[in-house]
Amino acid sequence: MYDVVVVGAGPAGSMAAKTAAEKGLEVLLIEKRQEIGTPVRCAEGISKTSIERFFEVDKRWIAAEVIGAKIYSPDMTEVVMSEEMAGNEVGYVLERKIFDRQIARLAAKAGAEVRVKTAFEKFERVGDKLKVQMRCIGEKIEVETKILIGADGVESKLGRMAGIIRTLKLDEIESCAQYLMSGLDIDPNYTYFYLGRDIAPGGYAWVFPKGENSANVGIGVLPKMAEKSAKEYLDRFIEKIGMKGKIVEFVAGAVPVYGEIETAVADHLMLAGDAAYHSDPITGGGIANALAAGYYAGLVAYEAVKNNDFSAEFLKRYDKLWKEDFGKKLRRNKKLQEKFLKMDDETLNKLAKSISGKNLKEMSVQAIVKELLKAHPRLLWDLKDLFI
Amino acid sequence: MKKRAVVDRKKCAYCGACVAVCNLDANELVETYLEIKENCTGCGACAKVCPLGALSIEEV
Ligand SMILES: Cc1cc2nc3c(=O)[nH]c(=O)nc-3n(C[C@H](O)[C@H](O)[C@H](O)COP(=O)(O)OP(=O)(O)OC[C@H]3O[C@@H](n4cnc5c(N)ncnc54)[C@H](O)[C@@H]3O)c2cc1C
Ligand code: SF4
Ligand code: SF4
Numbered sequence: 446m447y448d449v450v451v452v453g454a455g456p457a458g459s460m461a462a463k464t465a466a467e468k469g470l471e472v473l474l475i476e477k478r479q480e481i482g483t484p485v486r487c488a489e490g491i492s493k494t495s496i497e498r499f500f501e502v503d504k505r506w507i508a509a510e511v512i513g514a515k516i517y518s519p520d521m522t523e524v525v526m527s528e529e530m531a532g533n534e535v536g537y538v539l540e541r542k543i544f545d546r547q548i549a550r551l552a553a554k555a556g557a558e559v560r561v562k563t564a565f566e567k568f569e570r571v572g573d574k575l576k577v578q579m580r581c582i583g584e585k586i587e588v589e590t591k592i593l594i595g596a597d598g599v600e601s602k603l604g605r606m607a608g609i610i611r612t613l614k615l616d617e618i619e620s621c622a623q624y625l626m627s628g629l630d631i632d633p634n635y636t637y638f639y640l641g642r643d644i645a646p647g648g649y650a651w652v653f654p655k656g657e658n659s660a661n662v663g664i665g666v667l668p669k670m671a672e673k674s675a676k677e678y679l680d681r682f683i684e685k686i687g688m689k690g691k692i693v694e695f696v697a698g699a700v701p702v703y704g705e706i707e708t709a710v711a712d713h714l715m716l717a718g719d720a721a722y723h724s725d726p727i728t729g730g731g732i733a734n735a736l737a738a739g740y741y742a743g744l745v746a747y748e749a750v751k752n753n754d755f756s757a758e759f760l761k762r763y764d765k766l767w768k769e770d771f772g773k774k775l776r777r778n779k780k781l782q783e784k785f786l787k788m789d790d791e792t793l794n795k796l797a798k799s800i801s802g803k804n805l806k807e808m809s810v811q812a813i814v815k816e817l818l819k820a821h822p823r824l825l826w827d828l829k830d831l832f833i
Numbered sequence: 834m835k836k837r838a839v840v841d842r843k844k845c846a847y848c849g850a851c852v853a854v855c856n857l858d859a860n861e862l863v864e865t866y867l868e869i870k871e872n873c874t875g876c877g878a879c880a881k882v883c884p885l886g887a888l889s890i891e892e893v
Binding site: 477478479484486562564598599600601602605612613614615618620621622668669671673674675676677695696697698699701 | 847863881883885
């Protein structure tokens with residue numbers, strides 16, 4: 446019998462498995478793909494602090510470092526956020542093929558058993574433990590565990606099966622398409638964001654440099670507002686801004702933009718990362734929260750085993766931890782997203798103009814909203830208490 | 834006439850977006866193979882979220 450079975454070897458799952466194994470628990474980490482980390486479903490941007498709080502960064506994970514971001518409104522008004530000084534890189538663009546694998550390896554090194562091409566199918570509560578059924582390279586196997594952690598990403602069957610989350614509606618998910626392009630003529634020190642209903646209804650387009658004149662060029666659209674597929678919007682965006690380069694990789698995916706869920710636990714169960722809709726409703730970024738949630742889930746698994754208490758009541762300690770860390774930000778950015786979805790292209794142009802030319806020193810959503818609030822207190826008055 | 838989602842396998846990039854929005858658990862991403870099950874009602878949610886337009890709703 447295992448102490449913990451973790452489903453999904455993305456950042457959330459591997460982090461949970463690593464943490465629990467380091468605490469001495471018997472851990473099984475399963476991943477349905479045959480290779481961890483591929484295909485990539487990510488633009489790979491993350492702030493330095495979010496990753497350095499957990500790891501000593503390995504150069505091999507990093508494709509590029511950036512000092513700031515440039516945001517464009519529909520009429521191409523530019524808003525720049527950057528650190529003044531060189532050497533103050535604030536963000537990384539990761540190489541997730543390497544990063545995801547490395548975190549899983551760290552889990553294995555800490556003592557976790559890892560099984561790939563192994564898919565979770567269902568679970569059953571039997572006495573004070575769970576029976577977990579999975580399919581391992583075509584064969585059905587069953588294991589017993591005290592705790593099951595669902596880190597199975599945006600698809601999360603586990604979360605829905607357990608009744609912890611409900612299915613995402615078409616305005617709670619971003620549909621994404623991305624190319625890795627090479628031979629681009631861009632300043633590699635910045636990440637670039639393009640807003641507007643016409644370009645990306647309910648989302649945005651991005652360019653994240655990956656070194657050697659290459660970049661992740663992608664788009665996310667809200668299915669409820671979109672009239673075409675994400676890929677069609679992406680092709681149109683690239684043509685519109687006249688980006689010239691060669692496409693060397695294609696990525697498709699989706700990211701929850703739900704906001705904060707009430708609870709991520711049930712008896713014997715915890716959800717972490719995209720499976721718990723932990724990704725940010727305004728940026729769609731989810732790696733940082735997935736790592737933090739995985740870490741907390743691993744810690745609470747250890748406490749539960751130590752206390753021999755697997756009730757939802759006990760596991761709520763996990764809710765408390767992740768909510769204290771980033772719950773408020775999810776709530777706040779959900780409100781901002783709701784506001785953003787109502788803005789037409791003219792409003793976005795007006796907002797961008799009012800803060801264009803002001804060099805924003807901090808690279809965060811909060812910094813922009815604060816600046817916008819100064820310029821347009823009435824337009825954004827209902828966000829005031831959340832952001833200041 | 835019963836409706837069902839049909840996947841164009843040549844377009845599908847097995848990303849799992851469609852699985853996230855199916856209310857009936859009627860689809861599953863079996864690693865790189867999208868399976869659509871009998872209980873699909875053809876509601877169309879998955880077709881709207883697919884980044885590639887690989888899903889269509891057809892009468893069967
Ligand atoms: C196009 C795109 C761009 C993005 N860009 C960024 C970005 O720049 N920065 C950022 O921070 N975030 C970004 N995100 C979001 C980010 O990728 C996710 O938030 C992050 O990967 C979540 O990590 P996770 O561990 O929760 O889930 P995932 O990384 O999705 O891992 C879940 C794992 O579970 C496995 N799994 C699923 N079901 C089962 C099962 N039944 N049995 C076994 N295994 C299973 C899956 O195969 C997968 O490996 C982007 C997302 C997309 C789609
Ligand atoms: S959303 Fe489209 S591309 Fe993704 S798995 Fe479903 S059918 Fe395939
Ligand atoms: S059409 Fe509706 S029921 Fe059928 S697979 Fe798609 S979302 Fe599920």
